[in-house]
Amino acid sequence: MTARRTFARVMAVLLALSAALVVALYLVVKTLLAPLPGEWATSIRLGPVRLQASVPALLRLATAPWLAPLLDGRTVAAYNGPVHLAWQADSQTLAARCAPCAVQAPALGGEPVEVDELRLTIQRHGEQLNGEISSGQVKAVWHGDLTKGGLRLRLQLPMTPMADAYALFGASIPELAQARIEGRLALTATLALPGGEFSMTPQIEAFQVSGLGTEALVNARSACSDTASRLTPESWLARAVIAAEDQRFYEHGGYDLAELSAALVQNQDSRPEGRAGRGASTLTQQLAKLLVTGDERSPARKLRELLYAVEMEQTLGKNRILRLYLAHAPWGNGICGAEAASKRYFGRPATALNPSQAAWLAAMLHNPALEAEHWASTGQINVARTQWVLMGMRALPRQQRQRLARQLGEPGHEVWKAQVTKQR
Incomplete structure (x- = not known):
């Protein structure tokens, strides 16, 4: 009975020490990775625990000569594919191959x-x-x-x-x-x-x-x-x-x-x-x-x-x-x-x-299905884009382009009449 009690006490002490070490290690890691105010941070998982970590600190640790060798030969499953890591000690280089x-x-x-x-x-x-x-x-x-x-x-x-x-x-x-x-x-x-x-x-x-x-x-x-x-x-x-x-x-x-x-x-x-x-x-x-x-x-x-x-x-x-x-x-x-x-x-x-009609048809091409649906349901053209197209038609004198673009926004313009007639 005494031996059992002694064994139980030893195991309890060992478990307590292990738990203390895990907690201490977690606190050390959390302290090392804790982001400073305003620092670039990301969320990472350590076992069952998720914590906020400083990205600059993670990069420094991953390329530190005393830690990077631990990554050598490891494979990480990333969304891009399997990433194979290697540490080249002579050049202090971390290599990744996906x-x-x-x-x-x-x-x-x-x-x-x-x-x-x-x-x-x-x-x-x-x-x-x-x-x-x-x-x-x-x-x-x-x-x-x-x-x-x-x-x-x-x-x-x-x-x-x-x-x-x-x-x-x-x-x-x-x-x-x-x-x-x-x-x-x-x-x-x-x-x-x-x-x-x-x-x-x-x-x-x-x-x-x-x-x-x-x-x-x-x-x-x-x-x-x-x-x-x-x-x-x-x-x-x-x-x-x-x-x-x-x-x-x-x-x-x-x-x-x-x-x-x-x-x-x-x-x-x-x-x-x-x-x-x-x-x-x-x-x-x-x-x-x-x-x-x-x-x-x-x-x-x-x-x-x-x-x-x-x-x-x-x-x-x-x-x-x-x-x-x-x-x-x-x-x-x-x-x-x-x-x-x-x-x-x-x-x-x-x-x-004519130029205005041509500009309206050309204005449809950036999204013809949507423009055709908009015209069929409302009888209206995309005035802003048609005006933009008109202003880009360099063969027309600038003043004429400006006049035609301005007229497009006026009710009763010939382009509108043509559409309304066709819609009916």
């Missing part, structure tokens, strides 16, 4: 971009972080400034063959089997965390594509309209469409780098909604979507669309691209092509439209 890896890129749409492998290295010198991020043959360097309030990252990708960049997505882009891709890509980007402020400056040189067979599209017929468009680039509707959808149409080679940069930044900032908020597609890219790639919202579709657009600029030329777009563009309610839209909404051929 394979396969799904990278969420709001700038390219809601769907994640999947690559075979993504590699990241991290070194820390005081409050300065730096390293490399690479996948396939593409390698960029990054730097970070760690402060109490967050982390400001800068990434630089040197000139890299476009073919190597596209090769990262080979499984998702079947056209890579026959496409010949030339040119180079470079970019610089900044990202501030946790706020998410993002900027990016891409640079593309000598981008050309061949081998996709887009020359066969020269006589493509619309699947939803039997009437071929006879519009010329000088027609009011053609001018209005360019003003509405692609004001630098005659200046780019199938993609608008300035508009693309602006859209990437805006869409990255709209990441909580999980979908892109601004488009940057040129008329050529829109034509590629209409004729070849479809309208699936995915990064792979956008990358495929870009390949076709660049080749179409060479095989079709600007005037043919514009004519094909006008013949295939959707105008809502199943209406397809400029001729069908003009006859449906104004009862006349597209060549007979």
Whole structure:
């Protein structure tokens, strides 16, 4: 009996000591990770306990020479995929390898971009972080400034063959089997965390594509309209469409780098909604979507669309691209092509439209289904956007553009009359 009591007392003491050690360890960890007032913090789980932790403190601990070796050889299950960690003692570098890896890129749409492998290295010198991020043959360097309030990252990708960049997505882009891709890509980007402020400056040189067979599209017929468009680039509707959808149409080679940069930044900032908020597609890219790639919202579709657009600029030329777009563009309610839209909404051929009517039709193209539904239910046009399109029609003298835009807001304008007549 005495032995049992002694054993029970010893076990009780050991359990009490263990509990005290666990509590002490928890208090130490909580103290080490406790965020200071105004410091960047996140919620983490330690066993059954969840606590607020300083993100700068977590980064310092993860890259500390006395703690980082404990991470060597470990695998962490992340939402991107399994992340394998390694500590390189000679260079004091923490390396992470995600394979396969799904990278969420709001700038390219809601769907994640999947690559075979993504590699990241991290070194820390005081409050300065730096390293490399690479996948396939593409390698960029990054730097970070760690402060109490967050982390400001800068990434630089040197000139890299476009073919190597596209090769990262080979499984998702079947056209890579026959496409010949030339040119180079470079970019610089900044990202501030946790706020998410993002900027990016891409640079593309000598981008050309061949081998996709887009020359066969020269006589493509619309699947939803039997009437071929006879519009010329000088027609009011053609001018209005360019003003509405692609004001630098005659200046780019199938993609608008300035508009693309602006859209990437805006869409990255709209990441909580999980979908892109601004488009940057040129008329050529829109034509590629209409004729070849479809309208699936995915990064792979956008990358495929870009390949076709660049080749179409060479095989079709600007005037043919514009004519094909006008013949295939959707105008809502199943209406397809400029001729069908003009006859449906104004009862006349597209060549007979005046500038105001052309501007209204072109203003529908940013969201034809919604604009057609709005017109059908209210008999009203999108005045603000139509005025914006009119002001972009440079072939009209400025004073005339201003007068026409002002008249659009007046009841009884001819555009309104045409709609009301058709609605009845």
